[in-house]
Amino acid sequence: MTDRLGPVGAVPRERDTRLDVFRALALLTIFVNHVPGQYLEHLTHKNFGFSDSAEAFVLISGMSVGLAYGSRFAVGExxxxxxxxxxxxxxxYVAHIMTSVITFAIFAGGALWFGRPDLLSEINLRAVVDRTEQGVVSMVLLGHQFGYNNILSMYAGLFLMLPGFLWLYRRSAWLLIAVSGTLWLCAGIWQIAPSNFLDDGYWFLNPLSWQFLFVIGFVGVLRARRGGFPRNPVLMALSAAYLFVSMLWVVLSWWNIDFSYGLPAVLTGFDKTFLSTPRLLHVLAGAYLVATIPVLSSWAALPLSHPLVAVGRHSLAVFIFGTILAMAGQVMMFVTGKNPVLGTLYAVLGIALHIAYARYLDWQAAVISQNAKRQGLQALPVKGRDGPKR
Known part of the structure; x- marks a missing residue:
């Protein structure tokens, strides 16, 4: 799949839409999970396994970046x-700052409008309210992040590392995997992560850990492009068994079972910040089955006109839109006593608005493309008896 758009936003006819579809599902699931307390949240796959939509989004992003940049890092370019x-x-980075400021404004506006000052103690806002000068500087320097507003900052960190990944990949894909895996392991064992300025913690999503999943998607999609994924029956059976056991683990709440045996938490725990092994294996097992079971892979090859394709194609704009909707939805849930029925209706409306917004972006791109073509035709010389005219 190519993730490139033409110079004026037109969609290539040969575009493989499968990554768009899975990315759209991840984006919609993130939105639903970011409005907690409503019924749809209980249907998302975080309730049936170790990983959630954030892992799926980063893996898909790595695949998209691999297709967009993997063959372009040549000498001279x-x-x-x-x-x-x-x-x-x-x-x-700018998108992250923008959504953070809007998030603060939504909760501050809710506190003023509904007389609910307690809203300013939610989602890690209180530190900025109490220490405004330090808080604003910390936000700009990514040293303080609000709850549910931490994916874009981590993703920006991955892009800062991407030139190094490309340089390593040009030498050896296995070298890239080895370096990335070592960085992931060291970050998890010694708790290495960007720190927060206003407290003693660190980023909720550590880019030094999540880069490993990103790199796996990057390398995996380029290998699949050359020769496809091998359909190993043993590996498929192990992946299916792991997904089943993880579902039982979460549904039956087996969290009290200790199988650490003194090993580091990054190898045996379920920590999201440092992307512990059980979470990493869960998303990879699911991705492997999707890639190797034809009915699952072919289902996602939807036409360009499908709403899910539009949502996935405009991923950044839709993600920003969904984050703002989710923050407004959280304020609504707080001021209505976390009414699950109202929350569910809001989530359904939000999904519809995601699709409508993606359609609008498609329409906007088409208008820009038509205008560009019209201007190009007008610029062509017109030959007459007196020579070329413009």
Whole structure:
């Protein structure tokens, strides 16, 4: 699948839509999970396994980036590609700051409008309220993050590391996997992560850990592009068994079972910050089955006109839109006593608005494309008896 758009936003006809569809499902699930307390939240796959939509989103993002940049980091092009990647990282940083400011405004507005000052003690807002000067500086420097507003900052961190990943990949895919896996392991064992300035903690989603999943998606999709994933019956059976056991573990709440045997938590725990092994294996097992079972893979090959394809194609804009909707939904849940019926209705409306917004972005891209074509035709010379005219 190519993740590139033409110069004016037109969608390539040969686009493989499967990653768009799975990315859309991840985005919609993130939105639903970010409005806690309603019924749809209990139907998302975080309730049936160790990983959730954040892992799926990062894996899919790694695959998309592999297709977009994997073959372009050649000698003579590295500076241009690196600058393009850094520009994307800056875009993600600005998007993170923007959504954080809007999130603060939504909760502050709710506190004022509904007379609920307790809203300013939710989702890690209180530190900024109590120490505004330090809080604003910390937000800008990514040293303080609000709850449910921590994916884009981690993703921007991954893009800052991407030129190094590309450099390693040009030498050896296995070298890249080895370096990335070592970084993941060291970060997990010694708790290495970007720190928060206003408390003694660190980022909720550690890019030094999550980069391993990103790299696995990056390398995996490029290998699949060359020769496909091998359909190993033993590996498929092990993946299915692992998914089944993890479902039982979560549904039956087997969290009191200790199988650590003194090993580091990153190998045996369920920590999300440092992407512990059980979570990592869960998302990889699911992805392997999707990639190797034809009925699952072919189902996602939907036409370009399908709503899910549109949602996945405009992933950044839709993610920002969904985050703002989710924050407004959280305020609504707090002021209505966390009414699950109202929350469910809001979640359904939010999903519909995601689709409508993606459709609008498609329409906008089509208008821009038509205008560009019209301007291009007008710029062509018109030959007459007196010579070319413009």
């Amino acid at each position: 590295r500076l241009a590609v690196t600058l393009r990647i850094l520009r994307r990282a800056l875009t993600l």
